[in-house]
Amino acid sequence: xxxxxxxxKLRGGGAPLIYSSPDRYFQEIKNYANDLPVWNGEMQWHxxxxxxxxxxxKNANRRTEWLLIAAERMxxxxxxxxxxxxxxxxxxxxxxxxxxxxxxDILAGTCEKNVCDDAIEQIGRASRTAKEIITESVQRLxxxxxxxxxxxxxxxxNPHAFPVSGCMETDDIFVRHRTTEDIEIxxxxxxxxxxxxxxxxxxxxxxxxxxxxxxxxxxxxxxxxLSRKKNEQPSTEDSKLPADGSLLIAxxxxxxxxxxxxxxxxxxxxxxxxxxxxKEIFSAPAGVPVVIHDYSDTWSHxxxxxxxxxxxxxxxxxxxxxxxxxxxxxxxxxxxxSSFLHLDYILERFSRVIRCTGKLDWRxxxxxxxxxxxxxxxxxxxxxxxxxxxxxxxxxxxxxxxQQWTDISDEWGGLAIINDNKYSADANGNVLRxxxxxxxxxAHHEPCQPAEDSWYMDQGIQTFTLLLVPHGNEWRExxxxxxxxxNCPPIVHREWCHKGKIKKLSDFVRIxxxxxxxxxxxxxxxxxxxxxxxxxxxxxxxVEASFEIPYLKRKWKASFRKxxxxxxxxxxxxxxxxxxxxxxxxxx
Numbered sequence: 087x088x089x090x091x092x093x094x095k096l097r098g099g100g101a102p103l104i105y106s107s108p109d110r111y112f113q114e115i116k117n118y119a120n121d122l123p124v125w126n127g128e129m130q131w132h133x134x135x136x137x138x139x140x141x142x143x144k145n146a147n148r149r150t151e152w153l154l155i156a157a158e159r160m161x162x163x164x165x166x167x168x169x170x171x172x173x174x175x176x177x178x179x180x181x182x183x184x185x186x187x188x189x190x191d192i193l194a195g196t197c198e199k200n201v202c203d204d205a206i207e208q209i210g211r212a213s214r215t216a217k218e219i220i221t222e223s224v225q226r227l228x229x230x231x232x233x234x235x236x237x238x239x240x241x242x243x244n245p246h247a248f249p250v251s252g253c254m255e256t257d258d259i260f261v262r263h264r265t266t267e268d269i270e271i272x273x274x275x276x277x278x279x280x281x282x283x284x285x286x287x288x289x290x291x292x293x294x295x296x297x298x299x300x301x302x303x304x305x306x307x308x309x310x311x312l313s314r315k316k317n318e319q320p321s322t323e324d325s326k327l328p329a330d331g332s333l334l335i336a337x338x339x340x341x342x343x344x345x346x347x348x349x350x351x352x353x354x355x356x357x358x359x360x361x362x363x364x365k366e367i368f369s370a371p372a373g374v375p376v377v378i379h380d381y382s383d384t385w386s387h388x389x390x391x392x393x394x395x396x397x398x399x400x401x402x403x404x405x406x407x408x409x410x411x412x413x414x415x416x417x418x419x420x421x422x423x424s425s426f427l428h429l430d431y432i433l434e435r436f437s438r439v440i441r442c443t444g445k446l447d448w449r450x451x452x453x454x455x456x457x458x459x460x461x462x463x464x465x466x467x468x469x470x471x472x473x474x475x476x477x478x479x480x481x482x483x484x485x486x487x488x489q490q491w492t493d494i495s496d497e498w499g500g501l502a503i504i505n506d507n508k509y510s511a512d513a514n515g516n517v518l519r520x521x522x523x524x525x526x527x528x529a530h531h532e533p534c535q536p537a538e539d540s541w542y543m544d545q546g547i548q549t550f551t552l553l554l555v556p557h558g559n560e561w562r563e564x565x566x567x568x569x570x571x572x573n574c575p576p577i578v579h580r581e582w583c584h585k586g587k588i589k590k591l592s593d594f595v596r597i598x599x600x601x602x603x604x605x606x607x608x609x610x611x612x613x614x615x616x617x618x619x620x621x622x623x624x625x626x627x628x629v630e631a632s633f634e635i636p637y638l639k640r641k642w643k644a645s646f647r648k649x650x651x652x653x654x655x656x657x658x659x660x661x662x663x664x665x666x667x668x669x670x671x672x673x674x
Contacts, residue, residue: 128477133194134485135386137510138454138521140195140202141544145507146209147193148490150184152574153216156245158608160223160577162617163304163594165609166637170226172609173219183212196384198529199541224579227306232586237272237312243577244301247595247604248567251300253412253434254576258286259311260293271297272310279309282410296412298436301576304594304607334435336414338404341433341440346556348431348440354401354418356431358440360556367501367556369516370460373429373442375399376519377422378454383530384543390484391512392454392521399427411435424449439568440554448523451542456512456519457552459503463496468513471569474605474622475649476562483514485521490569493561494518502565504553506572522550563601566624570603592636595619599631602646606653611671616657618671623650640664 097103115122138144158177164170187205191197197205224243233239240259244250259269260283271279279297286292301307335342339350347359355371379394380386399420408415413434420427425448432441448455468481471489479486481494488511493502503511503520510521523544527536553572555565595604606620623629623646633654634641640656642664655665668674 131486133196133385133387134390134510135382135384135524135526136194136196137485137487138195138508138524139384139526139543141507141523141548141550142206143187143193143195143202143209144509145548146206146213147184147188148507148573150209150213150216153213153220154180154184155605156574156577157216157219157223158606159245159304160220160227160243162607162609163591164223164226166594166617167588167591168226168230170223174609174611174613176215176219177608178611180212180215183208183215194385195543196529202528220577224577227588227591228579228581229584230586231306231308231581231588233308233581233583234585235310235583237310237583239581239583240309240311241306241579241581242299242301242309243306243579244304245574245577246567246570247303247597247607249301249303250571250576252298252437252571253296254299255284255578256295256297256309257578257580258288258292259295260286268314270312270314271295272312274308280411282408282412284408284410296410298412299576302590302593303596305591332435334411334414334433336406336409336416336433338406338416341414341416341431343433343435343437345438346433346440348433350404350416350418350431352401354404354420358554358556362438363499363556363558365498365556366462367554368460369462372459372461374458375420375422375427375429375522376456376458377450378456379452380454380524380526381452382526383532384526384528385531386485386526387532392456392485393483396453397422399425408432422450427455438555442552442554444522444550444552445547446523446550447547448525448544450525452525454524455522457522458517458519459501459554461494461501461516461518463494463498463500463516465496466494466500466513466516467496468518469493469495470511471566474651476624476626479513481513481515481518483512485510485512490573491565492518492520493565495557495561497559499556499558499561502553502555502557502561504555504565504569504572506551508550520552523548562624562626563603566601566603594635594637596634596636597621597631599623599629599646601625601629602631610655614657615659616655618653618655620651620653622646622652623648 093103161172165172187209192205228241240256242254271281273279282296283293284296286294299307333344341348345361349357351371356373358367360367376398377396378392379396380392382389399422402419402421405417407417413432416431418429428445430443466481469476469478470492487509491502491504492511494500494513508520512519525542525544527540527542530536553568601624602621603624604621608618610618626648629646632643635656644652653667655667
């Protein structure tokens with residue numbers, strides 16, 4: 087009321103103020119489009135604590151965004167190939183639940199504790215809806231896939247529009263007294279598949295398996311679990327390693343394959359040699375868990391970096407917990423005061439990526455934990471993912487927001503670090519630091535002083551995953567694919583054996599154009615028949631691309647500027663051309 091009264095006072099004094107609406111504002115501003123200034127840079131860099139406050143909300147947001155993207159894609163496949171009604175209203179409702187929690191202080195994690203708890207519950211409703219849609223779509227597709235044959239059937243679905251190959255985890259296939267000698271795994275061509283037994287999430291005698299899978303874009307691969315006959319001995323073929331000259335060596339101080347060599351020093355810090363580039367990736371011991379004093383409020387008002395070092399986590403033990411034909415896992419245990427940190431370094435036989443999974447039991451107050459990497463680059467350029475693109479910044483030590491990856495490189499290449507639930511980092515020269523956790527008081531805003539019995543953020547156990555990706559000059563497409571796979575892994579489904587009309591999914595979409603990433607496949611918001619496809623160019627140069635949707639017999643081409651986003655509407659009516667539209671699916 088006070089603001090409205092003030093506006094009326096200004097209007098009464100002759101100020102040319104009118105009450106308007108967003109639609110009217112944007113319609114009228116079109117008349118001045120050619121005269122408007124262009125802002126090229128960060129939209130609003132403010133309050134650096136918001137990028138790392140409350141890991142729980144950050145994790146829930148990232149996870150649910152990808153679940154909803156996967157739900158749209160899998161529901162689209164079920165609708166296109168089976169005629170299943172597309173769950174538009176359920177998906178819309180779930181997106182609204184999530185997007186509401188991206189407002190202002192909610193996603194920033196700067197609300198009071200009960201509001202943060204409520205936000206987690208609301209995001210959970212969106213997550214639950216997405217999982218239900220994924221499960222329903224996968225079950226419907228699996229019901230018409232021909233799974234006839236011996237043994238138990240596992241189907242792995244690829245929710246991405248690019249092919250995926252690498253080590254994938256199954257569900258619990260080793261139950262009760264079943265051992266690796268009791269079963270064999272075969273693919274659709276009846277070829278024996280090399281697999282490795284790994285620990286389950288349960289502690290009840292069950293185990294999972296790692297298999298090497300090759301999944302077509304938005305397609306699937308079938309694996310069969312066959313029980314060996316009683317008294318049948320494993321053949322030499324079952325136990326031998328791949329005959330392709332590939333290498334996997336693991337000790338308590340070393341992980342090595344044909345591409346990478348990771349070494350651990352006595353303090354538990356790492357060095358990394360890239361055999362393809364013939365280069366040491368780090369200029370000093372890396373992977374250092376550093377604890378920093380942070381006496382700022384929840385938003386970190388009036389500061390732009392965290393630099394007062396309190397100490398580092400100290401190595402307690404290291405254990406080789408996996409050492410099989412497909413991957414090795416080395417577990418490092420650290421302690422700092424009352425806090426504990428486990429970092430598992432994982433290297434797969436055929437991989438160019440080091441996976442680092444973290445389990446943190448955090449008990450510190452007014453502190454920040456980051457993990458630092460001294461990257462061996464001479465003229466560092468710091469680049470981080472932004473939505474549908476990237477942003478380059480000076481490596482000046484200032485805390486900045488990131489998305490799924492951040493990279494520091496020079497003219498020869500560098501190192502990208504991919505994450506599954508973190509949004510904050512800084513680079514100072516060639517030192518790149520990923521912010522893992524902050525522990526301010528909930529909703530503490532200066533100049534107020536927190537009470538003695540205040541709640542501190544992020545106390546207790548949390549998990550995170552980082553991928554270390556050394557690279558040469560051509561890296562953006564590979565890093566983007568790896569970041570999408572980490573945040574949205576293949577879907578594993580157990581199916582009984584039955585007849586079916588589908589042996590493989592015809593490609594829903596085919597893309598020819600390096601660096602073109604399809605993010606969205608869904609039905610139009612206006613309810614019309616057809617599909618919306620949204621793609622962007624992840625490369626830093628223009629790309630010519632061609633698209634095809636075989637089942638609709640539709641083909642088209644498009645030119646993408648660097649980091650350009652394009653949205654297409656493809657009608658099921660073949661007489662209507664493919665239309666390029668704007669982000670809200672209206673013609674420009």
